[in-house]
Amino acid sequence: MTHRLFVPMIYLCLLLFGLLFISPIGFMLAGSLKPDARVLVEAGDWRAFWPAGVTLDNYRDVFARVDFARYLLNSLFINGMIVGAGLLVNSLAGYAFARLLWRGRELLFGLVLAVMIIPLEAIAVPLFYMVSLVGWRDTYLVQILPFIANAFSVYLFYTYFIGLPRELEEAARIDGAGVLRTYFSIILPNAKPVFATVAILTFLSQWGAFLWPLMVTSSETVRPLPLAIATFHSLPPLQWGDILAFGVMMVLPILVVFLLFQRWFVRGVAHTGIKG
Amino acid sequence: MADVEYRHVDKIFEEGTKALEKFSLAVEDGEMMVLVGPSGCGKSTALRLLAGLEAVSNGELLIGGRLVNECSPQHRDIAMVFQNYALYPHMTVRRNLEFPLRMMKLSKSEIARRVEDAAHLLTLTDLLEKRPRQLSGGQRQRVAMGRAMVRQPQVFLMDEPLSNLDAKLRTQIRTEIIRLQKSSGVTTIYVTHDQVEAMTLGDRIAILNAGKLQQVGPPQELYDHPANTFVAVFLGNPGMNIFDATLNRDTGMLQLAAGAWQIPFEPLLARKPSLSEYMEGAMLAGLRPEMFSTSTSGAEVTVESVESLGHECLVYFTASCVVPGRDQKTQVARLPGPALYETGNSIQLSFDPERLHFFTADGDAIA
Amino acid sequence: MRQPLLDSRNFTAAFMSAPALVGLLLFVAVPFLFAVALSFTNLRLGSPLPLEWMGFEQYRRIFSDPSFVRALLNNLVFVVVVVPLQTVLALVLALLLNRRFYGTTWFRTLFFMPVVFPLSLVAVVWVLIFAPGPNGMMNAFLDLVSLGSWTPRDFLHDPYFALPAIMLTSIWQGTGFQMVILLAGLQAVPAELYEAAAIDGAGRRQQFWHITLPQLRNTLIFVVLVTTILAFRLFDQVQIMTQGGPYDASTTVMFETVEAAFARQQVARGAAMTVILFLVVLLITWLQRRVARQEREVT
Numbered sequence: 001m002t003h004r005l006f007v008p009m010i011y012l013c014l015l016l017f018g019l020l021f022i023s024p025i026g027f028m029l030a031g032s033l034k035p036d037a038r039v040l041v042e043a044g045d046w047r048a049f050w051p052a053g054v055t056l057d058n059y060r061d062v063f064a065r066v067d068f069a070r071y072l073l074n075s076l077f078i079n080g081m082i083v084g085a086g087l088l089v090n091s092l093a094g095y096a097f098a099r100l101l102w103r104g105r106e107l108l109f110g111l112v113l114a115v116m117i118i119p120l121e122a123i124a125v126p127l128f129y130m131v132s133l134v135g136w137r138d139t140y141l142v143q144i145l146p147f148i149a150n151a152f153s154v155y156l157f158y159t160y161f162i163g164l165p166r167e168l169e170e171a172a173r174i175d176g177a178g179v180l181r182t183y184f185s186i187i188l189p190n191a192k193p194v195f196a197t198v199a200i201l202t203f204l205s206q207w208g209a210f211l212w213p214l215m216v217t218s219s220e221t222v223r224p225l226p227l228a229i230a231t232f233h234s235l236p237p238l239q240w241g242d243i244l245a246f247g248v249m250m251v252l253p254i255l256v257v258f259l260l261f262q263r264w265f266v267r268g269v270a271h272t273g274i275k276g
Numbered sequence: 277m278a279d280v281e282y283r284h285v286d287k288i289f290e291e292g293t294k295a296l297e298k299f300s301l302a303v304e305d306g307e308m309m310v311l312v313g314p315s316g317c318g319k320s321t322a323l324r325l326l327a328g329l330e331a332v333s334n335g336e337l338l339i340g341g342r343l344v345n346e347c348s349p350q351h352r353d354i355a356m357v358f359q360n361y362a363l364y365p366h367m368t369v370r371r372n373l374e375f376p377l378r379m380m381k382l383s384k385s386e387i388a389r390r391v392e393d394a395a396h397l398l399t400l401t402d403l404l405e406k407r408p409r410q411l412s413g414g415q416r417q418r419v420a421m422g423r424a425m426v427r428q429p430q431v432f433l434m435d436e437p438l439s440n441l442d443a444k445l446r447t448q449i450r451t452e453i454i455r456l457q458k459s460s461g462v463t464t465i466y467v468t469h470d471q472v473e474a475m476t477l478g479d480r481i482a483i484l485n486a487g488k489l490q491q492v493g494p495p496q497e498l499y500d501h502p503a504n505t506f507v508a509v510f511l512g513n514p515g516m517n518i519f520d521a522t523l524n525r526d527t528g529m530l531q532l533a534a535g536a537w538q539i540p541f542e543p544l545l546a547r548k549p550s551l552s553e554y555m556e557g558a559m560l561a562g563l564r565p566e567m568f569s570t571s572t573s574g575a576e577v578t579v580e581s582v583e584s585l586g587h588e589c590l591v592y593f594t595a596s597c598v599v600p601g602r603d604q605k606t607q608v609a610r611l612p613g614p615a616l617y618e619t620g621n622s623i624q625l626s627f628d629p630e631r632l633h634f635f636t637a638d639g640d641a642i643a
Numbered sequence: 644m645r646q647p648l649l650d651s652r653n654f655t656a657a658f659m660s661a662p663a664l665v666g667l668l669l670f671v672a673v674p675f676l677f678a679v680a681l682s683f684t685n686l687r688l689g690s691p692l693p694l695e696w697m698g699f700e701q702y703r704r705i706f707s708d709p710s711f712v713r714a715l716l717n718n719l720v721f722v723v724v725v726v727p728l729q730t731v732l733a734l735v736l737a738l739l740l741n742r743r744f745y746g747t748t749w750f751r752t753l754f755f756m757p758v759v760f761p762l763s764l765v766a767v768v769w770v771l772i773f774a775p776g777p778n779g780m781m782n783a784f785l786d787l788v789s790l791g792s793w794t795p796r797d798f799l800h801d802p803y804f805a806l807p808a809i810m811l812t813s814i815w816q817g818t819g820f821q822m823v824i825l826l827a828g829l830q831a832v833p834a835e836l837y838e839a840a841a842i843d844g845a846g847r848r849q850q851f852w853h854i855t856l857p858q859l860r861n862t863l864i865f866v867v868l869v870t871t872i873l874a875f876r877l878f879d880q881v882q883i884m885t886q887g888g889p890y891d892a893s894t895t896v897m898f899e900t901v902e903a904a905f906a907r908q909q910v911a912r913g914a915a916m917t918v919i920l921f922l923v924v925l926l927i928t929w930l931q932r933r934v935a936r937q938e939r940e941v942t
Contacts, residue, residue: 007744010739010742011746013735013739014739014740014746014750017736017739017754018750018753018754021753021754021756021757021815021818022753022756024757024765024768024769024772024815025756025757027768027771027772027780028768031771039771040771040774040778041778042778045783088662089662089663089666090663092659092660092662092663093659093660093662093663093664095659096655096656096659096660097660100652100655100656100659101652101656102652102653102655102656102657103653105656108660108664111667111672112663112664112667115667115671115672115675117924117925117928118671118675118921118924119872119876119920119921119924121876121878121897121900121917121920122675122678122917122918122920122921122924123670123671123674123675123677123678123917124900124901124904124917125678125681125900125904125910125913125914125916125917126674126675126677126678126681126910126914126917127670127674128904129677129681129686129910130673130674130677145666145670146666146670147670148662148666149662149663149664149665149666149667149670149671150663151667151671154663154667179652179655179659180655180659183659204758204759207759207761208760208761208762208763208764208879210761210762210763210878210879210882211878211879211897211901214882214901215901215905225761226761226762226763226764226879227763229761229763229764229767230763230766230767230882230883233767233770233883240771243767243771244768244771247764247767247768250761250764251759251760251761251764254759255756255759258756258759259752262752262755265755265759266751266755266823269755269758269820269823269824270823270824270826270827
């Protein structure tokens with residue numbers, strides 16, 4: 001082993017891969033800041049990554065052509081509701097499975113594990129048919145409600161709670177706290193990591209939701225960002241600068257959140273690999 | 277304050293393990309009762325049953341004469357100190373102490389008063405705003421005690437509260453616990469696996485083995501009059517030596533350890549007439565290690581190993597035991613003075629026959 | 644399961660678990676059973692024909708539909724190409740980053756960044772990257788690395804390049820996710836194993852084959868499983884980049900399903916397709932369990 005060259009070699013490899021990985025992002029950012037006409041023309045050389053003569057025209061255009069703020073708020077609202085309600089609902093269920101003794105516990109937990117492997121895609125058509133029958137199409141509700149209960153989240157909470165020291169709950173019971181009181185006063189404050197993990201995983205999987213909104217929404221007023229950029233992309237005239245500006249604005253909020261809470265994101269994702 | 281009673285309590289776990297069998301024990305009001313035994317003997321289960329953390333399978337539990345089988349933990353008027361303290365990590369010491377009082381829905385001023393009192397009593401006042409992880413082991417232990425005390429319960433339950441502390445601190449807090457218990461006069465049930473702790477703490481000790489109560493009584497009484505070989509071997513450090521014993525009618529001798537010691541049994545019979553029932557039969561005799569002395573008239577044994585403690589030494593030797601099912605073959609003598617003995621040497625050991633304890637072949641003491 | 648807390652708490656437990664259980668039942672279990680039931684009918688929205696039980700007729704029709712067969716094949720090709728490529732790439736990156744020297748956190752951030760990009764945005768950006776003509780970024784890049792021997796193509800409208808273009812897009816977006824999981828797996832390998840191996844005289848390469856890979860086995864199996872399932876669920880990029888074309892060259896099972904159920908209102912047919920998708924997922928999961936179980940028996 002040539003130890004002297006080992007580290008420089010690793011750096012070189014990382015740098016090479018890093019350039020390949022970052023170039024689409026750099027291209028997007030640079031393209032969003034230059035006049036429309038030059039985006040395609042300059043895509044073939046180094047100028048693709050260099051916005052000479054920076055302009056915010058594209059960003060202004062986006063707001064002039066579509067109601068970007070509306071889409072953003074839609075996305076934030078829908079995801080906020082899914083994550084928030086999901087944390088409550090799934091953690092309560094996870095706790096009931098992990099710590100309470102009740103009739104049907106084993107059977108129902110088996111069911112939760114079973115539905116864990118059914119992907120949305122496998123039920124999209126009948127689900128769509130069902131919500132059409134009750135007239136839920138084109139609402140916020142239809143984009144939120146089906147995704148609150150999540151078998152994988154329940155499972156993650158379950159595995160976390162079962163690993164918590166039981167003495168804390170026993171102490172709380174002797175101190176006179178009931179199950180719900182124990183849950184909210186004792187368990188919740190000591191389970192921040194699993195809540196962060198589930199929040200991030202839910203957010204990551206829902207923020208890009210495309211198939212379901214495509215199926216159930218038709219009006220602009222309730223559509224989320226991922227669908228909006230696809231529509232914007234096919235909206236004539238085709239102006240790449242505007243599209244890239246749209247993209248940058250769309251990814252910016254989550255990118256900021258990601259950079260701020262990076263440690264939690266990485267830990268959360270790494271968690272998916274730890275399964276039974 | 278209240279007395280506590282277990283009446284023929286069984287605990288059988290879901291998977292079928294019998295943790296406690298026909299357990300009966302009466303703890304008097306204001307008493308410090310120590311439950312002691314090897315791990316898995318059921319002592320913790322007994323405590324958890326009383327706390328209401330496990331349900332009784334059969335039998336009755338009474339606190340202050342009131343049947344509490346169906347009573348939830350918070351209505352049993354008890355407080356518990358856990359082995360690892362179970363302090364709420366996200367709360368300050370003050371909040372930890374307040375929590376049980378808030379659950380009792382006491383007035384703000386009453387809560388503040390009780391917390392101040394407990395903090396003062398346990399010298400926690402300076403620590404009230406800290407979180408458990410900022411505290412040392414001994415401080416955490418005191419907070420756990422405090423959280424139990426603020427409730428002013430009828431009974432304290434303590435589940436090996438000192439086992440996470442180092443030896444020196446353990447002795448110190450042991451004295452503290454005795455002081456607090458005596459001054460408050462609250463009935464206390466204390467679980468430990470450490471017989472030294474049991475001997476020093478308990479007004480009375482209850483010794484358990486394999487889910488069954490072996491003997492209850494004041495420490496000295498248990499030490500002096502063990503009800504069976506288990507108690508005899510369990511108490512004392514090291515425990516009692518057990519030999520096989522036979523009363524030989526022809527020679528008039530009590531033969532110990534396959535005849536290593538031969539002692540005229542007439543004086544023994546005079547003191548303990550019931551022994552005559554075991555003439556020529558299988559029997560066991562026990563002798564505490566400190567009862568041995570070296571003398572030229574004793575039986576000759578070979579030293580197997582020596583542990584010197586400075587002021588005294590423990591001499592291990594093998595004496596054969598012909599009773600089946602007794603695995604304790606290595607015996608030990610506690611001899612005063614520095615270790616003058618070496619492995620492989622022969623020494624002669626004798627003892628005062630009056631100090632012998634007698635048991636049936638099954639291990640029960642002969643009255 | 645471990646021993647639960649003492650008393651039976653049917654009511655509290657029902658109260659706590661009901662919202663999640665009802666949700667899973669209503670929005671997962673029931674639609675799933677519904678999908679199975681629908682797949683045996685002829686349901687078509689707006690159709691004048693009466694609802695009929697058709698048995699396996701839908702399945703027979705689906706498998707004699709060249710577009711669907713092509714879609715299934717495309718998914719398979721996607722799996723065969725993307726899963727190994729992406730896993731190896733993720734493993735290489737994880738190995739490169741699994742050491743403590745300056746900059747590893749930065750690189751980890753960089754490789755993970757595409758994961759937070761919504762797939763639809765990724766697809767749109769890559770449509771631009773795959774722009775036809777010598778000025779297109781991908782064309783120009785290939786021209787550069789092939790030293791000028793590359794003929795510019797219209798990737799997304801080329802029967803041979805449409806699917807590979809989507810594959811590349813997916814690899815760019817998904818590698819970071821796998822990398823992080825593998826990195827966690829690598830960091831879980833006890834350092835003593837490497838120390839012991841080094842003392843036993845194993846070089847870096849031997850350590851990789853005899854320590855790293857076996858220790859990482861379960862993580863790798865998991866990563867492969869997840870990527871394979873994701874590959875069969877492929878839809879967003881197809882919808883945005885190629886619309887399945889040209890001539891079904893890049894169509895997928897999910898794209899065909901949406902086409903059938905929405906563009907042509909053939910709900911029953913779409914349902915049958917999703918049932919097939921589910922069976923594939925089930926098969927993959929079962930395979931993974933088997934492989935993982937074997938491993939447990941060995942150790």
